[in-house]
Amino acid sequence: MKLLENKVALITGGGSGFGKAGSIAFADHGAAVCVADINADNAAAVAEEITAAGGRAIAVAADVADERSCADMVARTVDAFGGLDVVWANAGVAQPKRAIEDMPLAEFQRIMTINTQGVWLTLRAAARALKASGSGSAIVTSSVSGVKGRPGLSAYHASKGAVIMITRGLAAEWAPFNARVNCICPVAADTPMLPTFFESLGDPKELVEKSRSNIPLGRLATPKDIVDCALYLASEMSAMMTGSTLHIDGGVLAT
Numbered sequence: 178m179k180l181l182e183n184k185v186a187l188i189t190g191g192g193s194g195f196g197k198a199g200s201i202a203f204a205d206h207g208a209a210v211c212v213a214d215i216n217a218d219n220a221a222a223v224a225e226e227i228t229a230a231g232g233r234a235i236a237v238a239a240d241v242a243d244e245r246s247c248a249d250m251v252a253r254t255v256d257a258f259g260g261l262d263v264v265w266a267n268a269g270v271a272q273p274k275r276a277i278e279d280m281p282l283a284e285f286q287r288i289m290t291i292n293t294q295g296v297w298l299t300l301r302a303a304a305r306a307l308k309a310s311g312s313g314s315a316i317v318t319s320s321v322s323g324v325k326g327r328p329g330l331s332a333y334h335a336s337k338g339a340v341i342m343i344t345r346g347l348a349a350e351w352a353p354f355n356a357r358v359n360c361i362c363p364v365a366a367d368t369p370m371l372p373t374f375f376e377s378l379g380d381p382k383e384l385v386e387k388s389r390s391n392i393p394l395g396r397l398a399t400p401k402d403i404v405d406c407a408l409y410l411a412s413e414m415s416a417m418m419t420g421s422t423l424h425i426d427g428g429v430l431a432t
C-alpha cells in the first residue's frame with residue numbers, strides 16, 4: 178500500500194541519515210519530494226537517486242537557520258509540485274559532549290540556531306501551505322535527549338526539548354485547519370551524526386558500542402526504524418494524532 182499518493186513532501190536534512198532514507202521512502206510511497214539540505218551535493222544525489230528510480234524529486238540547497246532560505250525552499254517546492262502537504266523538519270546537528278563550564282556560548286548558540294530556530298523557521302515558512310492543504314502533516318525530529326537528561330549535552334537537550342513544545346503549540350494552532358504536527362524522539366541511531374557526539378572523548382567506535390549496550394532492545398536504531406514512524410505520522414494512518422511525541426527509543430525511557 179502506498180501511503181503518500183498525490184502528496185507533496187519537503188524534508189530538511191534530506192541529504193543524509195534519517196532525511197535521506199525518508200526522502201527515498203516517501204517517494205517510494207508516492208510523494209513528490211523536495212530534498213532540502215545545507216549540503217547541496219548530497220541533496221542533489223538523493224533527488225537523482227529518486228528520479229532514476231522513477232520517482233519525483235527536486236533538490237534544494239537550504240540552510241534551515243536562515244529565514245530567506247526557508248522561505249525559498251518552500252516556494253520552490255510549491256512551484257515545482259503545486260502545493261505542500263507534508264513537512265519533516267529534521268535537519269540538525271550534534272553537540273560534541275562537553276561539561277557546561279567548558280562550552281563556549283557560541284557553541285550553545287550554534288546548536289540552538291540550527292536545531293530549534295531551524296525547526297521554527299521551517300514550520301513558519303510552511304505554515305500557509307500546510308494549512309491550505311486540508312490534510313497537512315508536519316513531523317519534527319527531536320530526540321530521546323529532548324526528554325531525558327545526560328551529562329555533557331546541555332545545549333543539545335535545550336534544543337531538542339524546545340521543539341517538543343513548538344510541536345504542541347502548533348498542533349493547537351493548526352488543528353482548525355486539519356493540519357497536524359507531531360514529534361519523534363529517536364534513540365542513538367546508526368547515521369553519520371552519531372560518532373560526532375563523542376568527538377574528543379575517546380575512541381568513537383567504543384563509545385558508540387557503549388550507547389548500544391545502554392539500549393534495552395540491544396541495538397542502535399536504524400534510519401528505517403525512524404522513517405517508518407515518520408511515514409506513519411505523515412500519512413492518514415495517524416489522522417487522529419496531533420501534538421504527540423513518539424519515542425523510538427528501544428525501551429530507554431521505560432527503564
Ligand SMILES: NC(=O)c1ccc[n+]([C@@H]2O[C@H](COP(=O)([O-])OP(=O)(O)OC[C@H]3O[C@@H](n4cnc5c(N)ncnc54)[C@H](O)[C@@H]3O)[C@@H](O)[C@H]2O)c1
Nearest residue numbers: 190193194195215240241267268269320363365366368370
Ligand atoms: N543519529 C542519532 O543518533 C540521532 C538521535 C536522535 C535524534 N537525531 C536527530 O535526527 C536528525 C537527523 O540526524 P541524522 O542522524 O540523520 O544526522 P545526519 O548528520 O546524517 O543528517 C543531518 C543532515 O542535516 C543537514 N543539516 C545540518 N545543518 C543544516 C542546516 N543548517 N540546514 C539544512 N540542513 C542541515 C546535514 O547536512 C545532514 O545532511 C537531527 O535533527 C538529529 O539531531 C539523531
